[in-house]
Amino acid sequence: MSTNKNYRVVIFGLAASILVGCATQGDVGSSQILGSSRGSHGQYSTYQFAAGNRDLQTVIVGNPFSLKKSEFDNQVTKLMQGNDRGINANFTVAASENMRTGYSAVMMFNPSSGTSLDQMCGDPNKLKSTIRGQQIKVILVFCGPGPISAGSATLQSASSISDPKFNQLVRDVTFRMTPNEPPDTYD
Numbered sequence: 001m002s003t004n005k006n007y008r009v010v011i012f013g014l015a016a017s018i019l020v021g022c023a024t025q026g027d028v029g030s031s032q033i034l035g036s037s038r039g040s041h042g043q044y045s046t047y048q049f050a051a052g053n054r055d056l057q058t059v060i061v062g063n064p065f066s067l068k069k070s071e072f073d074n075q076v077t078k079l080m081q082g083n084d085r086g087i088n089a090n091f092t093v094a095a096s097e098n099m100r101t102g103y104s105a106v107m108m109f110n111p112s113s114g115t116s117l118d119q120m121c122g123d124p125n126k127l128k129s130t131i132r133g134q135q136i137k138v139i140l141v142f143c144g145p146g147p148i149s150a151g152s153a154t155l156q157s158a159s160s161i162s163d164p165k166f167n168q169l170v171r172d173v174t175f176r177m178t179p180n181e182p183p184d185t186y187d
Contacts (some may be wrong), residue, residue: 040179043148043149043179044179044180044181046144046148046179047084047087047142047148047149047178047179048087049100050100050102050103050142050144051084051087051088051089051100051103051105051142052087052088052089053087053088053089054089054090054098054099054100055089055090055092055096055098055099056089056090056091056092056099056103056104056105057092057093057095057099057103057104057105058073058077058080058091058092058093058104058105058106058107059093059104059105059106059107059124059125060072060073060076060077060093060107060108060109061106061107061108061109061111061120061124061125061127061129062108062109062110062111062129063109063129064109064110064136064158065160065161067161070093072161073093074093075161076107076161076170077091077092077093079167079170079171079174080105080107080170080171080174083170083171083174083175083178084174084175084177084178085175085178085179085180085181087178089105091105091174102144102145103142103143103144104121104142104143105140105141105142105143105177106120106121106124106140106141106143107138107139107140107141107173108120108124108127108129108138108139108140109129109136109137109138110129110130110131110132110135110136110137110138111127111129111130111137111139112127112128112129112130113130115127115139117139117141117146117147117150118146118147120139120141120143120147121141121143121144121145121146121147134156134157134158135154135155135156135157136154136155136157136158136166136169137152137153137154137155138152138153138154138155138169138170138173139151139152139173140152140173140174140176140177141177142177142178142179148179149177149178149179150176150177151172151173151174151175151176151177151178152173152176153169153172153173153176155169
């Protein structure tokens with residue numbers, strides 16, 4: 001019995017060391033799901049209906065780099081691909097016939113204080129992003145008539161859009177925005 005306890009202490013110590021090491025590398029500082037962390041059957045099935053193996057209208061607000069806006073938007077949507085928990089949405093800024101009308105993903109870089117998820121889903125083209133120095137904050141909302149699910153993430157700095165830390169930021173926020181498939185029963 002004492003041996004098992006010692007192994008647990010060693011494993012816990014190793015895990016804590018790894019987490020501390022990761023936290024001090026300057027990568028994504030925080031990443032979270034906004035709203036229910038477990039999701040609901042309604043959120044999950046709505047996302048699956050709107051985005052499963054099809055195009056999902058994607059609006060990108062803001063641009064933390066000195067890159068042409070259309071190029072930035074296209075590169076960001078490429079980074080989003082494959083990070084939505086296996087639903088396989090094709091995030092795209094271009095309209096297509098393969099989209100379900102009334103649904104979109106809105107990603108905002110460095111939102112100004114007081115920006116709400118309702119505003120992001122309402123008319124994202126009216127929103128303004130702010131300059132935060134080197135820090136990059138991003139919010140991604142899956143919208144229907146209003147916000148359905150959302151995630152956010154923060155990065156302390158990135159040198160360019162090709163910086164691996166920025167790539168991880170976009171992947172993280174896409175994953176966090178995607179509703180979880182909830183278990184059939186809750187314990």
